[in-house]
Amino acid sequence: MKVLMLNGSARPNGNTHRALVEVGEQLKKEGIDYEIVNLGVKPILDCVGCGQCSQKGCVFGDEDGVNEFIQKAREADGFVFGTPVYYAHPSGRIQSFLDRVFYSSGAVFAFKPGAAVAVARRGGTSASFDVLNKYFGISRMPIIGSTYWNLVHGAAPGEAEQDAEGLQTMRNLARNMAYFLKCQAAGREAGIPLPETERTSRTNFIR
Numbered sequence: 001m002k003v004l005m006l007n008g009s010a011r012p013n014g015n016t017h018r019a020l021v022e023v024g025e026q027l028k029k030e031g032i033d034y035e036i037v038n039l040g041v042k043p044i045l046d047c048v049g050c051g052q053c054s055q056k057g058c059v060f061g062d063e064d065g066v067n068e069f070i071q072k073a074r075e076a077d078g079f080v081f082g083t084p085v086y087y088a089h090p091s092g093r094i095q096s097f098l099d100r101v102f103y104s105s106g107a108v109f110a111f112k113p114g115a116a117v118a119v120a121r122r123g124g125t126s127a128s129f130d131v132l133n134k135y136f137g138i139s140r141m142p143i144i145g146s147t148y149w150n151l152v153h154g155a156a157p158g159e160a161e162q163d164a165e166g167l168q169t170m171r172n173l174a175r176n177m178a179y180f181l182k183c184q185a186a187g188r189e190a191g192i193p194l195p196e197t198e199r200t201s202r203t204n205f206i207r
């Protein structure tokens, strides 16, 4: 089993990465592999709502890694999306990236567990955590929690190391994710089918 993680920071070795590694190393102890995809500094285009992605995948191609991430997601069993907090919201780059991932391929994530992690010097973590959780909630994904909301504090790279409670929250999150994945595998083994989903009825306007 494998958990795919996304680091929404431009810094591949910053505090968000540190938080994700804490989750990943605990997952490994539970017998589950992990991979962290770092968004880095490359430009990431916003979704333009062209609607062509349902047939062809995101039309912007592969330069910023969206379609490659979707391929990895097909193989993954669970997800952790980590973001630094910028002005009390997730990084612009992770939002642009995930809008395109989910708008084009939300079904890839259905029934696979997800967890959001927000990392900040001081404020805006809860709001950022909420934003990332919304990708899971609309995609039929069980959301994995911990012993606190999944938050880690630190400003300069390396400072997350001092947030003992934050790192503990990451380890407990990993334990909960591992438990869920093992239960899900046991359910599959026992022949429990995935739930049916009704065809979406769009009632956002009156015909």
Ligand SMILES: Cc1cc2nc3c(=O)[nH]c(=O)nc-3n(C[C@H](O)[C@H](O)[C@H](O)COP(=O)(O)O)c2cc1C
Binding pocket: 009, 010, 011, 013, 014, 015, 016, 017, 083, 084, 085, 086, 087, 088, 089, 119, 120, 121, 122, 123, 124, 153, 154, 155, 156, 157
């Ligand atoms: C543009 C920008 C905006 C930021 N806004 C906030 C903020 O609203 N609240 C906060 O506590 N920290 C804020 N920070 C600090 C980062 O969240 C913090 O340094 C975090 O550890 C960065 O994670 P990273 O090392 O993974 O990049 C901001 C940093 C930047 C660059």
